[in-house]
Amino acid sequence: xxxxxxxxxxxxxxxxxxxxxxxxxxxxxxxxxxxxxxxxxxxxxxxxxxxxxxxxxxxxxxxxxxxxxxxxxxxxxxxxxxxxxxxxxxxxxxxxxxxxxxxxxxxxxxxxxxxxxxxxxxxxxxxxxxxxxxxxxxxxxxxxxxxxxxxxxxxxxxxxxxxxxxxxxxxxxxxxxxxxxxxxxxxxxxxxxxxxxxxxxxxxxxxxxxxxxxxxxxxxxxxxxxxxxxxxxxxxxxxxxxxxxxxxxxxxxxxxxxxxxxxxxxxxxxxxxxxxxxxxxxxxxxxxxxxxxxxxxxxxxxxxxxxxxxxxxxxxxxxxxxxxxxxxxxxxxxxxxxxxxxxxxxxxxxxxxxxxxxxxxxxxxxxxxxxxxxxxxxxxxxxxxxxxxxxxxxxxxxxxxxxxxxxxxxxxxxxxxxxxxxxxxxxxxxxxxxxxxxxxxxxxxxxxxx
Numbered sequence: 001x002x003x004x005x006x007x008x009x010x011x012x013x014x015x016x017x018x019x020x021x022x023x024x025x026x027x028x029x030x031x032x033x034x035x036x037x038x039x040x041x042x043x044x045x046x047x048x049x050x051x052x053x054x055x056x057x058x059x060x061x062x063x064x065x066x067x068x069x070x071x072x073x074x075x076x077x078x079x080x081x082x083x084x085x086x087x088x089x090x091x092x093x094x095x096x097x098x099x100x101x102x103x104x105x106x107x108x109x110x111x112x113x114x115x116x117x118x119x120x121x122x123x124x125x126x127x128x129x130x131x132x133x134x135x136x137x138x139x140x141x142x143x144x145x146x147x148x149x150x151x152x153x154x155x156x157x158x159x160x161x162x163x164x165x166x167x168x169x170x171x172x173x174x175x176x177x178x179x180x181x182x183x184x185x186x187x188x189x190x191x192x193x194x195x196x197x198x199x200x201x202x203x204x205x206x207x208x209x210x211x212x213x214x215x216x217x218x219x220x221x222x223x224x225x226x227x228x229x230x231x232x233x234x235x236x237x238x239x240x241x242x243x244x245x246x247x248x249x250x251x252x253x254x255x256x257x258x259x260x261x262x263x264x265x266x267x268x269x270x271x272x273x274x275x276x277x278x279x280x281x282x283x284x285x286x287x288x289x290x291x292x293x294x295x296x297x298x299x300x301x302x303x304x305x306x307x308x309x310x311x312x313x314x315x316x317x318x319x320x321x322x323x324x325x326x327x328x329x330x331x332x333x334x335x336x337x338x339x340x341x342x343x344x345x346x347x348x349x350x351x352x353x354x355x356x357x358x359x360x361x362x363x364x365x366x367x368x369x370x371x372x373x374x375x376x377x378x379x380x381x382x383x384x385x386x387x388x389x390x391x392x393x394x395x396x397x398x399x400x401x402x403x404x405x406x407x408x409x410x411x412x413x414x415x416x417x418x419x420x421x422x423x424x425x426x427x428x429x430x431x432x433x434x435x436x437x438x439x440x441x442x443x444x445x446x447x448x449x450x
Contacts, residue, residue, distance in 0.1 A: 003045050
């Protein structure tokens, strides 16, 4: 079993139960697990000198759409809000296939790894006919990068002709969706400790799926022991949609279909009223906060400070590459901090609070007890930043808050996932970055026809 020593770390920000900040200690890894943190020097096959480094738990991304990477920064959608933005881009996304999903996943996960992310949940819900096994392509790409990966068997069954947003070519029947969901869980889901592969069931949103699909997905997920995810309360348009179509606000509608509970988390969760926040807290239903996407699409500001005060489980996420337009959870962390400060002033969460959302909070959303903080017995998922750089002069005295208050731009120095160095000296080492970039750009040009 391989061993690694992170030697003489200047700081280790553990995010553990006691909020321990270690100084000038060693961290020893055996296989994919942290075995020891303390003053003792242990022999290891690989050694990283961390004397100038701050070591952080790996960031955990709880909501992404990696397939969107090849449709970001398109000028025709830059001034749109969510509903017209989706209608326009569905005409692009209906051309997805296994090749496009492979290269967009590789490049998106590569960017995430270079910016400190060690676990990613991807919400894939566009399955054009004869596109290939898209989720298998994602898992293979994640294994190439070395990312701990949670995939979703997303779904849509409410097309334009039925009053939804997506075109007919990307919706499926409930029977098709349930059959493929069960197959993917059977083939790919691993619920063991330190698992690298998990699957959730994730119908797209209340305005692109039927109540029957939501109800059947909840039933199947609980029978199979996997988690449930969807978009909820992202925009006022969605609120109006559920009120007009079902006579219920989004949370009441989802609750009527079995979509609240500790095995459920929503993406965005912006437009909740006070009663709905209490429902989330009482039921253990979580929220993935996506601040940059919410700002770009002019959707609104998530009530994170209120959620944390009530005990709602909140994690951090980048959302889709076409509404972000990137895959950088470090950037998300600082923007989340600043947006909450702007909105809540003294009541806002601190920079360190936001770091814990991106680590421990995100781990809770994914149902993981083995990732999210650094301690013996936990997964060896972490990233490291050299503090002796001009961008961080004068910022070194509070490493716990630094990533929120000051922020960090660019690639981290090291990212370690499951005890394996995936990024070294700011570069991916598990794939040839230049080759992946060139081939992905070529695939994007073919896909977009431009």
